[in-house]
Amino acid sequence: EVQLVQSGAEVKKPGESLKISCKGSGYSFTSYWIGWVRQMPGKGLEWMGIIYPGDSDTRYSPSFQGQVTISADKSISTAYLQWSSLKASDTAMYYCARKNDYGDSPGYWGQGTLVTVSS
Amino acid sequence: EIVLTQSPATLSLSPGERATLSCRASQSVSSYLAWYQQKPGQAPRLLIYDASNRATGIPARFSGSGSGTDFTLTISSLEPEDFAVYYCQQRSNWPIFTFGPGTKVDIK
DSSP states (O other), X not given: OOEEEEOOOEEEOTTOOEEEEEEEESSOGGGSOEEEEXXXXXXXXXXXXXXXXXXXXXXXXXXXXXTOEEEEEGGGTEEEEEESSXXXXXXXXXXXXXXXXXXXSEEEEOOOEEEEEOO | OOOEEEXXXXXXXXXXXXXXXXXXXXXXXXXXXXXXXXXXXSOOXXXXXXXXXXXXXXXXXXXEEEETTEEEEEESSOOGGGOSEEEEEEOTTTTOOEEOOOEEXXXX
């Protein structure tokens, strides 16, 4: 069974750094891309970017380029989303998602990681 | 950048009624459009991929149609568990996928 398990909720202060994780299991981690999606409180879904764990090729949506870093460690089947300096506006739920078995849309999703940034 | 618009923003219906949701793209996305359902406190769930293909385990009451710039998600007869927010997403501008703003289907 394909599973994406994300790290737990985080509470941080503005200016702090953070790295959240998404561990894949039940499939060949290097064979499928993983993407990250932001959902701000009460708002819709925003595509942040994508990584191919096999070669770490990474692409970002223009709105998130330079704001976050997506990475992966294929030895432990884990993808990451990180910030070097958090802002209050980074407060959101973050989901990781994997390509579906058919087609190229995100078909498998993690449970989400809630990030709260507050002074 | 491809922009998706969804209408209506809110759809108020009763169980058993038919729901018709629309998604329009600012330029052609061919058939590279998906639909998702999201319930409060849950991750999105893929319903339809590539405009008209139901994802694994999705009931037959959900169907998708369209190509180019105009797409429709139809729920033939609403079940109580179908009241949720629905998003469309394009993958034509791969790998920069974009989502529409969502349509909330609530109980009338």
